[in-house]
Amino acid sequence: MDVDVLIVGAGPAGIVSSIELAKRGLKVVVIDEYYKPGGRLLGQLYEDPNLPKENNLWDGKVIASKLTEEAVALGVTILCETTAWKIEEQFIVYITDTTVKEIHTKAIILATGAIEKALPVKGWTKVGAISVGAAQTFTNLHNVKVGSNVVFVGIDPLSISVALEMKHAGINVLGMFLPAPSMLVSEKSNPKITLETLALASNLAPNKLFRIFGKFVKGKISNLVLSMLKFNLIKINGIPIYLRKAVTEINGKRKVESVTIKKLSVKGQINRDQEKTLYVNTVCLSGGLLPLVDSSQLVNCEMVDIPKLGGIVPLHNQFLKTTIDGVYVAGNITGIEGAKVAMAQGKLAALSLLYDLQLVEQDEVIEAFESVEVARIESPLQFYPEIKIGRQIMKDKWEEFQGVRGVVN
Amino acid sequence: MKRKEIPYKDLKSDKVSFIFNDITVTGVRGQPIAVALMSNGIYTIRHCEVTGEPRGIYCGIGHCYECRATVNGIPSKRTCLTLIEEGMIVSSDTDISYGAE
Ligand SMILES: Cc1cc2nc3c(=O)[nH]c(=O)nc-3n(C[C@H](O)[C@H](O)[C@H](O)COP(=O)(O)OP(=O)(O)OC[C@H]3O[C@@H](n4cnc5c(N)ncnc54)[C@H](O)[C@@H]3O)c2cc1C
Ligand code: FES
Numbered sequence: 207m208d209v210d211v212l213i214v215g216a217g218p219a220g221i222v223s224s225i226e227l228a229k230r231g232l233k234v235v236v237i238d239e240y241y242k243p244g245g246r247l248l249g250q251l252y253e254d255p256n257l258p259k260e261n262n263l264w265d266g267k268v269i270a271s272k273l274t275e276e277a278v279a280l281g282v283t284i285l286c287e288t289t290a291w292k293i294e295e296q297f298i299v300y301i302t303d304t305t306v307k308e309i310h311t312k313a314i315i316l317a318t319g320a321i322e323k324a325l326p327v328k329g330w331t332k333v334g335a336i337s338v339g340a341a342q343t344f345t346n347l348h349n350v351k352v353g354s355n356v357v358f359v360g361i362d363p364l365s366i367s368v369a370l371e372m373k374h375a376g377i378n379v380l381g382m383f384l385p386a387p388s389m390l391v392s393e394k395s396n397p398k399i400t401l402e403t404l405a406l407a408s409n410l411a412p413n414k415l416f417r418i419f420g421k422f423v424k425g426k427i428s429n430l431v432l433s434m435l436k437f438n439l440i441k442i443n444g445i446p447i448y449l450r451k452a453v454t455e456i457n458g459k460r461k462v463e464s465v466t467i468k469k470l471s472v473k474g475q476i477n478r479d480q481e482k483t484l485y486v487n488t489v490c491l492s493g494g495l496l497p498l499v500d501s502s503q504l505v506n507c508e509m510v511d512i513p514k515l516g517g518i519v520p521l522h523n524q525f526l527k528t529t530i531d532g533v534y535v536a537g538n539i540t541g542i543e544g545a546k547v548a549m550a551q552g553k554l555a556a557l558s559l560l561y562d563l564q565l566v567e568q569d570e571v572i573e574a575f576e577s578v579e580v581a582r583i584e585s586p587l588q589f590y591p592e593i594k595i596g597r598q599i600m601k602d603k604w605e606e607f608q609g610v611r612g613v614v615n
Numbered sequence: 616m617k618r619k620e621i622p623y624k625d626l627k628s629d630k631v632s633f634i635f636n637d638i639t640v641t642g643v644r645g646q647p648i649a650v651a652l653m654s655n656g657i658y659t660i661r662h663c664e665v666t667g668e669p670r671g672i673y674c675g676i677g678h679c680y681e682c683r684a685t686v687n688g689i690p691s692k693r694t695c696l697t698l699i700e701e702g703m704i705v706s707s708d709t710d711i712s713y714g715a716e
Contacts (some may be wrong), residue, residue, distance in 0.1 A: 241647070241696055269707050287696075321678055331681075333671035338676025340695075348650040374695060460669050461658060 209233045209283075211559065212299055212311040214501050216284055216560030218545050219537025220465020221273040222316035228280035232564050235309060236282060240287040244270030245319050246538075247545055249342040251371055256584045264586075266545065267347060293504045296532065305424055313532045313563075314505065316556050318498045318515070318536040319548075325360055325394070325493030328455040329383050334462030338492040342368045345375050346573055353488025357383040357465055359453045360492030361400050363587050369445050370489065380486060381446040383467060385493075386454040387474055392494065396474035397449045403591055452476060456489050465489060495542045497591055505533050510603050515541030516589070516595030523604045525558040525571060526551060541596055542589040545580065550574070550581035633680040633703035643665055648694035648705055649675075649682050660694055682709075 211227050213220045216238035223235045242248070250266030257264065278284065285303055292300040301311045322337050329335065336344075336352060338360070345368075346349050355378050358365050365382065373379045387395035394400070440447040448467075454476065455466040464485045469477040496517045502509065507520040508529040520528050522535050536555035539549035554574040562567040582593070590596065632641045635652060637702050642651025649660065649672050659669040673681040677696045685706045686692040694705070 241698060294703075322674065331663075331668065331670065331673075333669045336672060337674050340672055343675045344650065344653065344672075350650050350654045352653070486683065548648070 207235065207306050207309045209235045209309060209311045211235075211313045212237070212297070212309050213315045213317055214290055215245065215317035215319055215537070215539075216240075216243035216274075216286070217317060217319045217537055217548060218247050218270070219319070219539075219548040219552035219555070220245070220315065221270075222549045223315050223317060223536055223556040224277045224282040224284075225273065225535060226553050226556035227560065228277065228282045230560055232560075234282045235311075236277070236287065237285045237288040237290060237303075239287065239362070241286055243274045243284050246269060246339070247343075248347045249339070250545060251346040252586070254520050254586050258293065264545075269545075270297075290501065290504060296386055297505075299450060300535050313534070313559055315534045315536055315559065316505075316528075316539055317535070317537045317552065317555075318501050318539050318544055319550075320495040321498045323496055324495035325385055325491040326388075327359055327453055327489075329346065329458070329462075329489065330456060330489075330491060332456055332458050332462050333460065334458070334487055335489045335491060337421060337457050338365050338368050338490050341488075343371050345377070349375075350375055351375070352490075353462075353486070354378060355380055356488040356490060357453065357484060358490045358492060359465075360394055360494070361447060361449065362394075362403065362492055362494060363589060364495070365490065365492035365585060366404075366445075367441065368453050368492075369560060370443055372490075373443060373445055379445050381448055382482060383448050383465075383542070384452045384470060384474075385420060386468070386476060388439075388454045388472070391544040395470070397470055397472060398474070401449055411548075438517050440571045453489070454481070457483075462487055463488055495538070497539050499539055502528065502533075502539065504531050504537070507533060507535075507609065510600070512541070512596050512603075514590060514592045514597050514599065516596075519602060521607060522600065524575060525561075525602060526555040527558060529607065540602075541593060544585035544587045544589070546581040546585050547578060550578040554578055631699045631701050633699050633701070633705060635705045636707055642699045644699070646699055648684070648686070648697050648699055648703075650695075651699050652694070659707075 210232040211234045213224055213236040216236045220236050226235050227234045245276040247266035247270040252264055253262050254264040288301050288303045290299050290301050297311050341352050344352050349429050358379050359370050359392050360381050369379050384395050414464050450470050453465045454468050459466045464483050467482045469480055497519050502520040509518050510521045511518045520535050522528050526534050534555040557571045559576045561571045628645045630641050631644050632639055645715050656661050659670045661670050661684055670681050672678045672695050675695050682694045683691045684694050685708045687704055
């Protein structure tokens with residue numbers, strides 16, 4: 207199969223890219239390993255305070271299906287249950303589809319999104335211990351209850367929003383706790399860091415949920431505030447958030463039957479004396495998100511580690527070009543942000559590519575670039591609070607790299 | 616190729632029955648196996664080949680392989696991604712050579 211552009215990943219970033227490219231007459235194919243297009247949009251369902259009040263439901267399923275219809279109507283081919291296993295230069299892409307075995311393409315956009323970090327609390331392999339992403343997908347996309355009595359381990363903007371969605375779906379959410387500290391889990395077990403992260407997120411996200419945490423950001427979060435948290439329980443829509451308690455073990459013979467809870471000191475140390483057992487049948491684990499970058503290694507992109515963006519990501523410029531000519535990136539592969547940013551980046555990557563093919567003017571690329579900034583401000587959910595600094599670090603690293611290569615940007 | 620050019624559609628209407636370890640389970644067309652099982656109160660999909668402990672879904676979107684099962688004779692299919700079909704045979708037997716446990 208011969209195409210102009212191959213896009214890996216049919217999430218919001220990939221589909222929006224495909225629409226922009228197809229609108230300008232390019233032949234585009236999108237591949238995705240899932241059984242339907244939409245990526246992580248499919249699980250999203252919440253009220254977005256930045257949308258007009260009468261119509262403020264952000265229903266990712268509906269958005270995904272509209273975007274997909276638009277792309278297909280423009281002639282985009284979407285191959286589901288398909289992934290790339292080898293990419294040769296300029297470019298021959300070998301895919302797992304049984305009929306189309308290879309795709310010859312002039313350019314590639316990588317839009318593979320994010321994965322969840324594991325949260326290995328003792329007992330986490332038991333039936334009934336699931337990731338927060340599974341909880342979100344099963345609740346909102348499949349409309350199936352993952353359990354009746356649920357606790358969350360890991361307190362962050364994503365887990366809080368999923369807990370609210372589950373409560374809304376009629377599931378009894380008994381509380382949210384931190385994970386017990388271990389070699390693998392340290393920052394996530396620290397009440398102070400957790401509160402600071404939530405407070406920073408609240409500063410950027412103007413919704414009610416995070417305003418509750420926003421009040422802590424005025425002045426430095428002191429140990430006094432945290433000591434008070436022991437007595438003043440924070441509740442969001444009736445869900446208790448225990449910033450000073452950790453789940454130390456998930457118990458149950460054949461499946462989850464209970465969790466063991468211990469108190470945490472202000473610094474995140476376990477108080478060994480007191481423990482409590484809470485009877486639940488489901489535990490949702492939230493370890494945070496990482497960019498999914500294995501596809502960029504298939505094309506030998508230069509990689510950089512920028513923790514403020516979420517981890518190791520392909521080096522790219524502000525217009526989403528990577529170090530390999532003809533390869534662009536968009537969405538969470540560039541750093542963890544919400545769906546609106548992913549969509550805006552999808553457009554930017556497409557326009558950046560079109561500019562390189564001399565099919566659009568520079569103004570349009572600049573405009574798309576600015577839309578990403580707007581989307582960032584309008585995002586109700588912020589995963590990494592210092593994302594803007596992360597983006598600046600990326601810009602500096604790109605310039606440094608160009609300097610080494612002796613190329614003028 | 617035709618098969619996979621999916622204009623997104625939600626076909627949440629008709630019922631589909633399949634076999635899971637000798638019992639008949641009914642789900643809704645368009646559901647992955649793990650979803651249909653869970654809506655029937657079945658959370659355990661297989662047992663760990665080494666320890667014998669039960670296992671169910673973990674990530675729900677195809678990344679962790681915890682939910683694998685044998686589907687129509689093909690081992691190690693991820694049940695969170697594989698859609699149910701009428702008369703499909705799903706069993707907890709897994710290929711011991713697969714995955715690190
Ligand atoms: C569990 C989870 C929950 C989230 N919840 C929210 C939320 O509530 N609100 C919010 O704003 N953001 C949320 N996000 C962030 C989310 O990543 C963005 O909203 C947005 O979906 C990112 O878009 P994307 O197009 O970059 O990636 P995705 O939406 O993740 O789409 C990437 C697609 O690429 C496919 N893919 C990956 N690798 C390959 C490969 N090698 N070959 C073929 N296909 C591949 C995947 O199957 C997927 O469909 C969540 C992320 C995760 C992981
Ligand atoms: S639950 Fe992780 S692959 Fe199916």
